[in-house]
Amino acid sequence: MSTDTDADADDESTSNCGASSTSETDASSGSKCGGASSSDDSSSKCGASTSSSSSSGSSCGASSSDDSSNEQEVGATVDDFDAEPGQLIAVGLGPGHPEGMTERAKNALLEADHLVGYTTYIELIPDEITEQADDIYDTPMCGEVSRTEESIDRALAGNDVAIVGSGDPNVYALAGLALEILESKGATASMVDFEVVPGVPAAQSCGARLGAPLVNDTVSVSLSDHLVPMPEIESRLHAVASENFTITIYNPWSRKRRENFQKCCEILLAHRDPDTPVGIVHGAGREDEQVMITELGELEELGEHEIIDMTTTIVVGTEDTYVWDDRMVTPRGYETKYDY
Numbered sequence: 001m002s003t004d005t006d007a008d009a010d011d012e013s014t015s016n017c018g019a020s021s022t023s024e025t026d027a028s029s030g031s032k033c034g035g036a037s038s039s040d041d042s043s044s045k046c047g048a049s050t051s052s053s054s055s056s057g058s059s060c061g062a063s064s065s066d067d068s069s070n071e072q073e074v075g076a077t078v079d080d081f082d083a084e085p086g087q088l089i090a091v092g093l094g095p096g097h098p099e100g101m102t103e104r105a106k107n108a109l110l111e112a113d114h115l116v117g118y119t120t121y122i123e124l125i126p127d128e129i130t131e132q133a134d135d136i137y138d139t140p141m142c143g144e145v146s147r148t149e150e151s152i153d154r155a156l157a158g159n160d161v162a163i164v165g166s167g168d169p170n171v172y173a174l175a176g177l178a179l180e181i182l183e184s185k186g187a188t189a190s191m192v193d194f195e196v197v198p199g200v201p202a203a204q205s206c207g208a209r210l211g212a213p214l215v216n217d218t219v220s221v222s223l224s225d226h227l228v229p230m231p232e233i234e235s236r237l238h239a240v241a242s243e244n245f246t247i248t249i250y251n252p253w254s255r256k257r258r259e260n261f262q263k264c265c266e267i268l269l270a271h272r273d274p275d276t277p278v279g280i281v282h283g284a285g286r287e288d289e290q291v292m293i294t295e296l297g298e299l300e301e302l303g304e305h306e307i308i309d310m311t312t313t314i315v316v317g318t319e320d321t322y323v324w325d326d327r328m329v330t331p332r333g334y335e336t337k338y339d340y
């Protein structure tokens with residue numbers, strides 16, 4: 001089984017949560033930001049918040065709701081910065097290969113002074129872009145709150161900053177968190193000229209590999225209970241599965257929550273026939289991409305198969321979805337109006 005490798009605002013991990021790290025470019029001395037509240041923490045170039053150092057081991061992976069991650073507070077506020085703020089852009093990288101990035105995303109990254117992101121995502125960025133950056137700040141899985149705050153502090157300190165994530169910044173990702181933290185710092189989105197540069201979300205990258213399963217009404221559900229409690233996820237799954245939507249399942253599996261995947265399969269089977277087509281795509285657009293089309297009745301067993309892990313998206317067809325020539329097809333409804 002592969003290890004969990006894909007993380008963002010909605011993710012969890014098994015070990016190295018919250019410990020912030022900086023890339024080799026951080027070895028250069030002195031602050032890149034000039035925030036008046038710069039801490040002594042050498043891992044931050046920019047008014048690093050108390051949360052970035054205190055989140056270790058608590059910001060994800062634990063399922064209990066009274067986890068101390070709830071107590072994280074923002075460090076520097078807008079009043080701690082004297083500089084004219086720079087720009088903050090949340091950039092979606094798409095599925096993972098350079099050809100899957102939009103021109104707009106590439107240009108936004110080229111224009112940014114600082115790149116901030118989960119280490120795996122930073123590694124997906126082409127070298128010709130990372131080499132142009134003045135500084136790169138990357139954290140391992142689960143540092144999403146500290147690195148988002150770091151990106152904001154760097155922008156408030158006068159740098160043009162891009163915070164990157166896989167797929168699209170609006171899909172289980174950091175765009176919302178950035179706005180929430182900006183607000184909690186007493187700043188505004190306009191102050192840092194906040195912008196979201198969209199990327200191709202995993203559902204669409206994976207749908208493309210499977211044929212045409214998403215052409216009618218489609219709903220996404222994430223099985224990560226790091227931020228949403230499992231009973232709530234179960235209730236959402238019941239609601240969605242009871243209607244005739246295609247369902248895309250994000251964050252389907254990890255070692256720590258096998259039960260969530262099993263429960264999900266049970267709920268889907270309570271509403272859909274066992275022969276409902278299901279597409280499984282692991283690592284769309286990445287070197288280890290795998291694609292499988294199967295049936296809902298077989299899905300639970302595949303939970304222990306390496307194709308399903310934290311870099312997998314599962315597409316559950318509707319009552320009308322069928323498989324033709326190894327492709328999933330969800331009719332849009334043209335056949336009810338036209339002869340062809």
Ligand SMILES: C[S@@+](CC[C@H](N)C(=O)[O-])C[C@H]1O[C@@H](n2cnc3c(N)ncnc32)[C@H](O)[C@@H]1O
Nearest residue numbers: 008167168171201202250251283284310312313
């Ligand atoms: C925290 S979410 C981030 C989603 C991302 N913002 C997007 O728009 O696709 C992480 C989940 O996205 C899905 N995912 C991300 N990249 C993927 C890829 N290349 N292939 C398949 N699924 C992927 C997986 O379900 C993974 O657990």
